[in-house]
Amino acid sequence: MVTCKLLARKLCFGAYQVCAAGINLVCPPAIVLAYHRVAQHKGDPLQLTVTPKNFTEQLEIIAETFDDVVRFDAVQLHTARPSVCLTFDDGYMDNYTIALPILERFNIPATFFVSTGHVEHGWPYWWEALSICGRLADHGRILAMPSSEQHKAVHVLLEACAPAAEALEECHPLTIAALQEFSRHPLVCLGAHTHTHPRLSNLGAEDQYQEIKKSLDKLESWTSVRPTVAAYPFGARSPFGRFCDYNKDSIKACRRLGLKRAAANFPGQVRPWTNCYAIPRHLVRDWDGPAFKIQLRTFLTRGYF
Numbered sequence: 219m220v221t222c223k224l225l226a227r228k229l230c231f232g233a234y235q236v237c238a239a240g241i242n243l244v245c246p247p248a249i250v251l252a253y254h255r256v257a258q259h260k261g262d263p264l265q266l267t268v269t270p271k272n273f274t275e276q277l278e279i280i281a282e283t284f285d286d287v288v289r290f291d292a293v294q295l296h297t298a299r300p301s302v303c304l305t306f307d308d309g310y311m312d313n314y315t316i317a318l319p320i321l322e323r324f325n326i327p328a329t330f331f332v333s334t335g336h337v338e339h340g341w342p343y344w345w346e347a348l349s350i351c352g353r354l355a356d357h358g359r360i361l362a363m364p365s366s367e368q369h370k371a372v373h374v375l376l377e378a379c380a381p382a383a384e385a386l387e388e389c390h391p392l393t394i395a396a397l398q399e400f401s402r403h404p405l406v407c408l409g410a411h412t413h414t415h416p417r418l419s420n421l422g423a424e425d426q427y428q429e430i431k432k433s434l435d436k437l438e439s440w441t442s443v444r445p446t447v448a449a450y451p452f453g454a455r456s457p458f459g460r461f462c463d464y465n466k467d468s469i470k471a472c473r474r475l476g477l478k479r480a481a482a483n484f485p486g487q488v489r490p491w492t493n494c495y496a497i498p499r500h501l502v503r504d505w506d507g508p509a510f511k512i513q514l515r516t517f518l519t520r521g522y523f
């Protein structure tokens with residue numbers, strides 16, 4: 219019985235992959251890559267950091283693979299050929315100091331989704347504090363807290379783990395002045411990433427709307443340009459949507475705010491019929507060139523549930 223079920227599942231998956239390959243031929247996919255940090259690291263339990271060397275190798279492969287590198291705020295993400303779009307989440311300072319000079323070398327544009335409260339107040343990113351203090355097991359507990367409680371929890375954690383404060387300096391957010399300079403670069407596009415970086419599905423509809431709106435308002439006041447795109451914090455979705463860091467109220471808020479599109483954080487390809495307020499993205503890990511090439515092929519050809 220188990221063998222029959224397994225066989226049926228494999229057959230379904232195989233058929234799905236054949237269909238996906240057919241769709242790719244008729245309708246070339248766009249893929250959106252999600253980065254967080256580009257920096258040197260000594261071990262990265264969160265797997266959010268790509269070293270400058272590996273980032274350079276990844277951009278070399280992107281430059282030789284794609285004719286079309288599109289911006290996330292472009293009119294359309296998909297083109298007549300397979301295309302790619304680069305995005306960064308959260309607003310780390312190294313996006314400006316390390317990633318941008320490498321992007322410049324290849325003339326590749328990217329969109330940076332900024333958690334504006336972190337930029338305005340210099341709040342440390344709580345997930346980095348957990349990682350540095352070896353307390354990643356607390357991730358779920360802190361994720362469920364309101365933002366104000368998260369800051370208190372991080373404060374308590376850092377008091378008990380003094381060396382972490384120094385290590386956190388290496389992954390601090392952009393300052394307002396740096397963000398203003400950064401935003402003027404022609405390869406840079408900014409997007410909203412809420413103000414306090416909450417798990418949106420923990421909030422009511424109005425609070426979600428206010429979080430995204432405040433992020434847009436702050437970015438506009440600092441740069442004189444109102445972003446037209448956003449990304450949901452965490453942004454994950456399980457297959458068939460049973461678990462989600464965002465919900466229909468998040469999508470409604472983006473629509474009500476007149477945004478062009480919003481990025482989520484689950485693998486998939488962008489097609490003309492993809493929901494523009496739940497754009498799939500592929501998380502990029504610290505892969506060297508050959509490993510990235512293999513992943514890229516999978517991102518472009520594999521079907522996703």
Ligand SMILES: [Zn+2]
Pocket residue numbers: 307308411415450451452
């Ligand atoms: Zn984020």
